[in-house]
Amino acid sequence: MQIIKVINNNVISSEDDKGKEIVVMGKGIGFGKKAGEEIEETKIEKVFSLPDESTSQFMQVVKDMSYEYIRTAELVIAYARETLGYHLSKNIYVTLTDHLGYAIERKRQGIVVANELSWEMKKFYNAEFQVGLKALDIVKQELDVELPEDEAGFIAMHLVNAQMGGQMNQSRNMPAMIKDILNIVRYTFQVELDEKSLSYERFVTHLRFFVQRVISREDSERNDEEFDQLIADRFPRSYECAQKIKSYMKKKLDYEVSDVEISYLAVHIHRVIHSMNK
Structure with missing residues (x-):
């Protein structure tokens, strides 16, 4: 194999027998080397595309x-x-x-x-x-x-x-779904979320996993009516917003999101909204 590009002393690129670029790794495999030279096969530790x-x-x-x-x-x-x-x-x-x-x-x-x-x-x-x-x-x-x-x-x-x-074939739908959920939050609270804030980043991260769990039908099946009622009483607007998201997910996926999942979502909604008021 010939070197196509030297990335650093330990990583180079080459081509496989089909002409596809591959990554070749090994201690010192790129040291003092130039494009076009042969790769020292004894130094190859990992090859992948x-x-x-x-x-x-x-x-x-x-x-x-x-x-x-x-x-x-x-x-x-x-x-x-x-x-x-x-x-x-x-x-x-x-x-x-x-x-x-x-x-x-x-x-x-x-x-x-x-x-x-x-x-x-x-x-x-x-x-x-x-x-x-x-x-x-x-x-x-x-x-x-x-x-x-x-x-x-x-x-x-x-x-x-x-x-x-x-x-997950449906993972391609996640960005649009997350965007829709964020819009539900924006419209419910009539706010513009600070997309550069750490709290926003954490909220979006939670939404990614929330949507994945719902898509794959792996959301929590645990029932805890006392916990759900506590969240509904303590964070009523956030809980109402989470219920809107539950309705949205039902229409989008024809699937009923569990109550405990909605309660946890309400907590995260409260956190991101509350952080904006500090």
Whole structure:
């Protein structure tokens, strides 16, 4: 194989026998090399292809990244593929490698980013969350960096998104549905949400998983009338808004969203609206 492009000392691009661009990784595989030269096959550790639109993104992500970070991300992805037993979109190489790189650097700089959705991930996506916990062990073993448990939730989110990209045909409807839900919130409260705020970002993240759970019919079946009534009494406008969203989902998917799911949604609606009034 010939080198098409040298990304850094440890990552290069080449072409397979069908002329499709591939990513080739290995310690020192690109050191001192130029396009057109033969690849030293003894240094090849990993070869994979990505969708055309993702290849350049991956190259950009790893361009200035330590090989140890890249290799650690690959170990996590390999473990996830083996453990979860379902298809993961190849975009996971872009998203998870990028995330782990930043997470490790944040830890080394003493910066802590809380994940308020960890409980949701542990509750609704426990298999992915457990992989996230194992990923923390891999990072500790490979890099001697101890990431906080909240990172397991972030890693689980990336795995869920990658799973949706590979399996859920209806996932293409999610952006429009999320947009509609946000508009219901806007119209109910007659507000313009601050799309640059952290609270908005958290709310949209919740909506992504909310919609996925409903589409895949995996929303909580637990009944807790006392909890539902508590939320309805404490956050009446947010609960009313959540009920409108429930009606919307019924029309869109011909599916009745569970009451407890609507109650949790009302809590998140209250949070994003309340944050605007601070």
